[in-house]
Amino acid sequence: MGPVSLLPKYQKLNTWNGDLAKMTHLQAGLSPETIEKARLELNENPDVLHQDIQQVRDMIITRPDIGFLRTDDAFILRFLRARKFHQADAFRLLAQYFQYRQLNLDMFKNFKADDPGIKRALIDGFPGVLENRDHYGRKILLLFAANWDQSRNSFTDILRAILLLLEVLIEDPELQINGFILIIDWSNFSFKQASKLTPSILKLAIEGLQDSFPARFGGVHFVNQPWYIHALYTLIKPFLKDKTRKRIFLHGNNLNSLHQLIHPEFLPSEFGGTLPPYDMGTWARTLLGPDYSDENDYTHTSYNAMHVKHTSSNLERECSPKLMKRSQSVVEAGTLKHEEKGENENTQPLLALD
Secondary structure: OOOOOOOOHHHHHHHHHHHHHHHHHHOOOOOHHHHHHHHHHHOOOHHHHHHHHHHHHHHHHHOOOOOOOOOOHHHHHHHHHHOOOOHHHHHHHHHHHHHHHHHOHHHHOOOOOOOHHHHHHHHOOOOEEOOOOOOOOOEEEEEEHHHOOOOOOOHHHHHHHHHHHHHHHOOOHHHHHHOEEEEEEOOOOOHHHHOOOOHHHHHHHHHHHHHOOOOOEEEEEEEOOOHHHHHHHHHHHHHOOHHHHOOEEEOOOOHHHHHOOOOHHHOEHHHOOOEOOOOOOHHHHHHHOOOOEOOEOEEEOHHHOEEEOOOHHHHHHHHOHHHOOOOOOOOOOOOOOOOOOOOHHHHOOOOOOO
C-alpha cells in the first residue's frame, strides 16, 4: 500500500491550481502561435515548465565561484528557451552570463543609458532597432559601421550599448522565442576603422554575445563588406561555434540574397526595402521615453538597466538626423541591387541556415 497524503483533498487541489497558475503566468502575453512555436522548436512544455526551471536552479550549487545575482523563474526561463530546454546547456549559459560580468567588471560599471559612453553610442545609432519585426517575429537590429567615429565612441562602449539593448529587449517573452536578426552595413567602412577591430576586442564581443547571452540570433547579415572585412571574418572564425557560422551571411552589394531571407517590406530603403530611411535617433529616444523632461526621469526596472537624466531639447538636438553621418548604401525604396558578373564570391550567403 502506497503512502497516504495527509493533505485534505481540497488543499491538494488548491496547491495544484497554484502551480498551474504559476506556469500559465510564465507564458502570459504570448500568442497561441508563439506558444505552439515554442513547443515545436524549443521543446517548451507548459506542463513541466516549473520543474524544468527548478532543475536548472538546483545546479547553481555546483558553481560556488559564481555570484548568481538573479534566479527567479522568469529569468531562468529565458536561458532554457535560448538552449531549447536542454537543462545542462541552459545552466552553462546562465553561469557564463554571470561569469562574463564578473570577469569584465569595468564593462558593467554604471551599466545604464545615462553612462556617457553608452549614451553617446545610443545617440549615434549604435545599435539601431527597427520598429516592426520580420515575418518570423524576429526583431531586426542594425549597425551602420561607417558611422563609427573612433574619437567619439570606443568599441567597448558600442558593445556595452548593444548588451544594454539586449537586456531591455529580452524582457519580451515573444523575442525570447522568436529571436533577433542583425544586419551590419559596411558601406564606406575604411581600412583605418577596420584596423581598430583587434582580435582581442572581437573575441570580447563574441564571448559576450554568442557565449554569454540568452538571445536566439536567426542570422547575422553583412552588406557591402570590403575585402578586409572578409579577412577579419577569417580571423574570428575560430572563435565562432559551428551553429553561429551557419547563421552568418556575406551578401556583398547583392541585396537580392538579403531579400530572400528578410522580405523588403520589413527593411528601410538603405537595404532596398520599402520602408523610409532609418532615423538614427530612434532607439535613443525610445530608451529615454517620449515624455522625458528634467522633472521626469525614465527608469527601466529590470536590473536597474537604465536611469537617464537629460533634457528632451538636448536629446532632440543630438539625435537630429542632420548631425548624423549616413551609410552610403541607400537605394531607392523597393529597388534591388542586381548581381554583376564576377561578384559570385562576395555576394552569396557564405553558409545556409540550419
